[in-house]
Amino acid sequence: MQKERFEVSALTFEYFGVARKELEAAASLARAAGVDEHRLFRLPDLREAEDIGGSRFGGMPGTYIPGRNGIFYSIAASYAEEIGAGLILGGHNRDDRRAFKDARPVFFRSLERALRLGSRSSRDPVRIGLPLSKMTKASVVGLAAGTGVPLTLTWSCHSDGQEHCWACEGCVSREGAFRKAGVRDPLREAGKIT
Numbered sequence: 377m378q379k380e381r382f383e384v385s386a387l388t389f390e391y392f393g394v395a396r397k398e399l400e401a402a403a404s405l406a407r408a409a410g411v412d413e414h415r416l417f418r419l420p421d422l423r424e425a426e427d428i429g430g431s432r433f434g435g436m437p438g439t440y441i442p443g444r445n446g447i448f449y450s451i452a453a454s455y456a457e458e459i460g461a462g463l464i465l466g467g468h469n470r471d472d473r474r475a476f477k478d479a480r481p482v483f484f485r486s487l488e489r490a491l492r493l494g495s496r497s498s499r500d501p502v503r504i505g506l507p508l509s510k511m512t513k514a515s516v517v518g519l520a521a522g523t524g525v526p527l528t529l530t531w532s533c534h535s536d537g538q539e540h541c542w543a544c545e546g547c548v549s550r551e552g553a554f555r556k557a558g559v560r561d562p563l564r565e566a567g568k569i570t
């Protein structure tokens with residue numbers, strides 16, 4: 377977006393139990409991209425299914441958060457209105473929308489309509505864009521590698537160690553996506569050396 381001369385700000389959510397390394401990675405990537413502002417929004421009481429416990433969320437991944445994208449994108453719309461931004465971009469890919477109903481394009485179209493009805497400027501409403509929504513996780517990795525994203529700054533592990541654990545769902549999914557994309561993962565290589 378910056379190459380296309382958009383003014384870009386980034387928004388990260390710190391919810392219950394999110395890996396500290398993931399927040400640091402978001403900050404590093406925002407710095408590397410040279411965004412105008414990187415806002416950290418804290419939601420310490422918002423929990424993933426595995427942190428809530430119980431059997432209510434059977435069949436959903438442990439990383440499921442009830443109402444996640446309704447909450448995240450409503451806050452993003454508030455932030456957008458605050459700074460005068462006209463477009464919210466989300467990085468959901470095709471694999472995400474299979475697992476989570478609130479990552480499907482139809483959900484975002486409906487949310488966009490609701491936000492338009494409630495915003496100050498209904499004639500110039502904020503739009504939600506999902507540029508990666510038709511791509512698999514592997515093709516997103518290929519795109520990142522091809523466009524010079526500093527892959528060493530990224531973080532996929534759900535544990536909060538100094539290095540990726542290469543055993544959790546986040547790590548396994550990352551490793552599979554890099555393999556399918558035929559892209560060497562600099563973090564995996566570093567892990568093998570040590």
Ligand SMILES: [Zn+2]
Pocket residue numbers: 532533534535540541542543544545546547548
């Ligand atoms: Zn891991």
